[in-house]
Amino acid sequence: MEQNRSILLCGVGGQGTVLASKLIAYAAMRGGLEVRTSETIGMAQRGGCVVSHVRVGHHINSPLIPRGSADLLLGFEPAEAVRCLPYLRRGGTAVVSRAPISPVTASLSGSSYNGADMLTYLAEQVENLIILDTEEIIVACGSPRVLNIALLAAAAKTDALGITPDELRAAVRERLPEKFHALNLGAIDYICRR
């Protein structure tokens, strides 16, 4: 029996973490696995930190991933990846978007947050780290809305997600409205070609 797998998705409200977690859950259920997820809904969605917990396997108790036990961390933003790093187990994989999102508070205090320190820290701390060149992907795919799918595709290319790129494609086709298929499937192809 395969071990349970825990995947933590983190980012800033509005980045599409909830949809990404739903796609993982759907693909895993299609593969006959039990799934539990937990979402951040409410006030934090207004530009605050959001976290989705996804647990896949055969016998899962808690919908929340305990610290130090996530197998995969999907960081939609560098600082949010660092904030949630305590959830990642030793030897786990992190896939992180390079593009920083500057909070209003940083602009106000005049501090210059650009994500560079965060990426350096992640590189020191995470053995299996994949950094996505977000801006390049957005330009290539033609929309900033592909970030969530690009992160999933990059994780699917390794075996950390437990879902293959083809299973991800199937989940996109079956779960998203048709008008979004071309954009998202294009993003998966783009990541897989690299």
Next chain:
Amino acid sequence: MSTEFLMGNEAIALGALDAGVNVVTGYPGTPSSEILETVARRREKENPDVYVEWSVNEKAALEVAAGAAYAGARTLVTMKQVGLNVASDPLMSLAYVGVKGGMVIVSADDPGPISSQTEQDTRTFAAFAHLPVFDPSSPEEAYRMIGDAFALSEQYGTPVLFRPTTRVCHGCAPVERTDKPLRNTPEGFVRDPARWVIFPRASYLNHIKLANRERELDEKFSAYPLNTAENTAGGRRAIACGGISYAYVKEALEQLGAENVPLLRIATPYPFPEQLTSAFLRDKDEILVAEELDPVIERALLLCCGRAHLPVTVRGKLDGTMPQAGENSVEQLRTAIAAFLGLPAPKAENRAEPPALPVRPPVLCAGCPHRASFYAVKRAMKELGQKAYFCGDIGCYTLGNAAPLDMVDTCLCMGADVTIAQGLRRVEKDAVCFSFIGDSTFFASGMTGVVNAVYNGTDIVLTVLDNSTTAMTGHQPHPGTGRTMMGEMTAKLSIERVLEALGVSSLRIVDPLDQAAAVDAVKAAAGERGVRALIFRSPCIAVTKPNATYTVTDACIGCGKCVRELGCPATVRQGKQVRIDPALCFGCSLCAQYCPTGAIVKKEVR
């Protein structure tokens, strides 16, 4: 049987539909809102005869449902825990009067709290109101328990409380649904004043009934399959828990290799299954209680031990063993359980200290009209140089408290902005006291506060932030939107006509995105006496489409006024200049109206 991947709130909704619910009412509030929305979305397919409404507030929701239940309908009422306070007047009396059709009141608790004013516990409220309460630990259980709650409600003719917590409401899991859903045909209202009219004499007799029912339900709940005593022979140290903590405890025990520890799980905290508990405790020395919010199970265990003369030490919140506030977690329970059982403490993974993380509090969205409304008031009062206080309320506009706006001096509960401002004004005689209330909150509980001000002749400036939706909880319609949850168009209640009828001394309606007009309107209102109403009307960005985006030209001198004064997430400092993030800009033009060099210009018209 069919399996669906459902959020806890969806499981509750489908559980109710499968239990033959006829009438569903509620008022939005995180983490409960998706229950009623799911009923509205699925009723056409599942059971088109079901009636569903967002009521004007929780008290109205409960009363509408009570009327339907008097006539034999099965009813579901949904709200968050603080909503139960609003509904408590009818609830306390309805506990005495009872119902005919099954009635389940979902009051979602929010340990943390994550999106709430208080960490109050619906289980405590249940004991206060003498009403049975169910406490599910997962979406699957929530689905099943809703059916059990309806059955119990009808058997005893009583409303039943149902309290999921945030992690059950917003957790998702595969849920097996029955293929034999129940259907209920209401018998209709049978006139019986002795039953439906509450009188002191009847209440005396009903009080006796309620007390006696408690003993009967102890026996029933002691046999309820979801109240479980596991591994009863596993030793003299045991654990008790309920709700989501059951899932956490199970995982913590697995991680500690202590799966054989005796475990008491309480799914119906009131009336407490005392028979089951006393039998479980008979051969125990010590029990650790894992629960969130109030020490409900812990107190019940102490009572049980006292009544049955059991020498068991009960550890939990009351003796300081467990945290008094906040959410539980697997990690924290694992540590507490290891200490309790004398097992080696799990070692923490320590990483190098991370760099300083940017703080990311929730903020008003880019383009949010509330920002413009707050800024107009702030600017007007600054220009007038008059002392002013700003009383806020519950909704997205609570976020007006954050820097740089800093425009919320008080926030208490739904509707309190209008009345707190009146109280402040009675003491602060030289200050202009503003109240800020959203359109949905105005209808929910703001109107009586306005009546109070008009009647008592109190000087306030009542500011209605009308964005045509209930934004914070996910854009529910309300009486001012002209849309119902049955999908019908209905008359839009006019806030200005309501205010006129209530007798406000002056009324101005302005678009806050037109700052010059908005600032003038505030100044004019500030200079008057009486109850001056200002309606700032501009739709929420989530219910409208952007018409343009703005960009910064080389004329930007980098003074940073836009960033410093407005705090819009779309304006970002970049080196010596400011940049507008085109993905976030909604074209509200507020920053362009204040740029001293005119460097912010319209870029593309969408």
